Amino acid sequence: HQPYREQLMPWMSAVIEAALEAGAVGAALSGAGSTMLAFARGNYAAIGDAMLTALQPFAVAAHTLVLQPDLIGAARADAP
Numbered sequence: 001h002q003p004y005r006e007q008l009m010p011w012m013s014a015v016i017e018a019a020l021e022a023g024a025v026g027a028a029l030s031g032a033g034s035t036m037l038a039f040a041r042g043n044y045a046a047i048g049d050a051m052l053t054a055l056q057p058f059a060v061a062a063h064t065l066v067l068q069p070d071l072i073g074a075a076r077a078d079a080p
Helices: 013-022 044-060
Strands: 026-029 035-040
Touching: 013 026, 013 035, 013 044, 035 044
Parallel strands: none
Antiparallel strands: 026 035
């Protein structure tokens, strides 16, 4: 889906490349966008900063979040 979305988000490749160069093990557009995500085993702040820096020439406002995966999922014991 990414090649089709890049026409609407010309910054996408630059952000992915920046994340990978900063040490992410993978990066992608999340769904239809505009959220970008990067998978990493460390160096989280530097990866986020690199992604934000890549957006600057495009004047795109953004922020980063460092999240941990939910290892339990929808079948949680405490779910109603």
